[in-house]
Amino acid sequence: MSTADEIGTAAQLACLLEASAPKPGNVSPGRHFRDARYEDFLASAAAIGPALARAGERPLGATILAAVEATARWTRSNTNLGIVLLLAPLARAAALGGSGALRTEVAHVLAASTVDDARDAYAAIRLASPGGLGRAGAQDVADAPSVSLVDAMRLAANRDGIAREYATDFSTTFERGAPSLVRARADGLAWDDAVVETYLTLLAAAPDTHVARRAGEPRAAEVTRDARAVLAAGGVRTAAGRDAVAQFDRTLRDPHNLANPGTTADLTAAALFVVLLDGGWHSTHGDSDDRAR
């Protein structure tokens, strides 16, 4: 898979499968946030397709800005900034990639990023206005950047899970997210369950940086411990695990102790995109028993 249209479609489907799975603490069908409903995520997924389909034709920062501008025409919420930041280099790597593995190509795309890419990405972040990547003494998104996009991301890597992917050539996506998803599908889980399991696996592995910024690091650490306990109870694979998943969701939505692991949801979407770009829709899909007539 590598035509521009197919890359755009895969990016959209990654967003749609992520948004549609009932991930604890995040939006899914019938479970809305006050400032963002499920249908805002549908519109956002649809909106970014053309920009990501053209990721091979223009610089990384321009793709990020175009995708965020397209999203802003449909929703005022910040529904997908993190996803766009993650998917744009992957889409460019898929578009430019020759015979090399996707991760090798991503490393090339990141290494080639420029100050102009950083400037466009900062503009995108300001447009989506999520409060930036946290306050930074150097290379704050309110200022004009003086370093390349990947260097700016390295400065934020210790406090932001998206920036960390840039700084590590997408280590979480390639080494934890995508393998978890492939394993879950190989075990016969439907896409929604496979997505929830991958999300829990990522959340159990590292505190969500969006939760840490909004609710503090102790709360983020607590959420990670809870995710581990849910997986230990079986996660989506057992009845007891499903009860634990539902309880975890209620805990995260408690207005007095709110925690929205939004960065982990973004990382889940990146893992989905990698799996789809690798042909995982068909290779994990065609023979599963839910397709049998």
Next chain:
Amino acid sequence: MSTADEIGTAAQLACLLEASAPKPGNVSPGRHFRDARYEDFLASAAAIGPALARAGERPLGATILAAVEATARWTRSNTNLGIVLLLAPLARAAALGGSGALRTEVAHVLAASTVDDARDAYAAIRLASPGGLGRAGAQDVADAPSVSLVDAMRLAANRDGIAREYATDFSTTFERGAPSLVRARADGLAWDDAVVETYLTLLAAAPDTHVARRAGEPRAAEVTRDARAVLAAGGVRTAAGRDAVAQFDRTLRDPHNLANPGTTADLTAAALFVVLLDGGWHSTHGDSDDRAR
């Protein structure tokens, strides 16, 4: 709204909003068919975007065939043939349209359809293999057409709700579907409820031709009577109505008396596309109370 990308995005969002709303007797999140899961509809919606975005650049039949071919790369089910047949002329009208109203432009697009358009549409129908538009003595899709696409559709109009739209310049879409949706949104219904109400309204107005072909005309007439009763009970607007909607859904899914009003779902998607092309996402969205912080 009229750039190519925006037309493609609106077409995708129409499919996504339709698929995501819990319409009785059809697929929605968590409620799958044996041969088509919700995620197949997500993939199908994503797949058709590029083809519909280019509807202004090539003949109507070529757009229909390209959209169905793109869908076939993602799913073996016939998830969206009816939707593609309905959305393609609307997309072309939106792309070519000057200052005229969309329905006037659609009439021009249909009147200009050719035998080549019919040939490509027949190829698309054979590729999606839903059993054709019913057996026909003349202009069966197994044969090479000798009339224009709109003339072929006129021959099928009495037995197929999609063909009837071609034969009437989309009378159901413009005169019943889109107005129902706009009214529901103006009344403050969320998109999912507004979509279900529009679907019930269309089903109550005319027997679903997909049900008639698969389960017989008496069953289709019964389904229409049931839809009227559900609306009379309040539909999505009252607690008693919601109970009736849920009961209706169970009745339609009863394996011993199965009825899948698929054509009505397609007509609902067409109504959504018209409303979105007319700016209805923002005009019915921005001020509703579900968006208030």
